[in-house]
Amino acid sequence: MIEHLVPAAVRSHVAYGDELDNAPLYPEETEAVLRAVPKRRAEYAAGRACARAALAALGHPPGPIPRGSDAGAPVWPAGVVGSITHTDGYRAAVVARSADILTLGIDAEPHAPLPDNVIEIILATPEEEAALTGLTRLHPGIHWDRLLFSAKETVYKAWYPFHHRMLAFKEAELLFTRGPQAPGDTAPAHGTYTARLLIPGPLLTAETGPEVFTGRWIVRDGYLATAIVVPNE
Structure with a gap:
């Protein structure tokens, strides 16, 4: 994947x-x-x-x-x-x-729901919770809570080498988009996401550091995977 x-x-x-x-x-x-x-x-x-x-x-x-x-x-x-x-x-x-x-x-995870209360206690901002509710209503075949957890892991892994400190789950806010669907397909199997950092200052450096990461996600064979790749431009 x-x-x-x-x-x-x-x-x-x-x-x-x-x-x-x-x-x-x-x-x-x-x-x-x-x-x-x-x-x-x-x-x-x-x-x-x-x-x-x-x-x-x-x-x-x-x-x-x-x-x-x-x-x-x-x-x-x-x-x-x-x-x-x-x-x-x-x-x-x-x-x-x-x-x-x-x-x-x-990051890779089993495609299964997160344990109860994880979203509310440590993971999602209010805006993310509202978005997850809407996504789950439209595409109930995707475990959006686990996908959010996985995507936030990729934000941390990409961010950490430049700052060398922990990044709290709620210091980044994510938005998911779905990939194209075949006719009659009600469960998107892939898409993209953006992660906006909610902490002050540039993400990497003043010259090259975007304030937003862009990632991709996929669900397949009982797993989900997420990835962020930032080109060196």
Whole structure:
């Protein structure tokens, strides 16, 4: 799915099920999951394996992708930007040369409703809640609450490398649009979204930083995926 959301300058690799869950790790990576439960270790190993495969497609030799000291974000090779996601049965990574792509973020989730009260307690602004209500009425086959959660994850992943601080869910406001539909199709399977930052100051830098991110989403085979890619212009 992720490969359908990113441009040609971005390389991706996807694993389904547990096919890469026992992939070997470098010592620098093993340290990050020494105390983790088996499920977390498996997701971490598969995510790193996907990232190495994507980097190979970009022309990079294999090597460790350690966690950073702040918030645990992956540390990519010089001149590379990337993002990793994993959920039950699906792992993916994307990478690109920083000369081509300024920043990016991906996320994948099961296509299922969020737990009760998550939207109201931590996630949605009042405007987003109203929009989700309308979207659910028009297209009840899409779990818009989970899609909102996923899209906000991509905003954070794309935003974090430039600010190195947490971004609260309600510090960005999202608007979804649907893709074209076939005759008789009442459930859109893909579309776009925009994320407007609600915090003061430019998003990236005064010269290049847009105040709004644009992303793409897709629903397929029991999963949903979201991606933000900002070209380096």
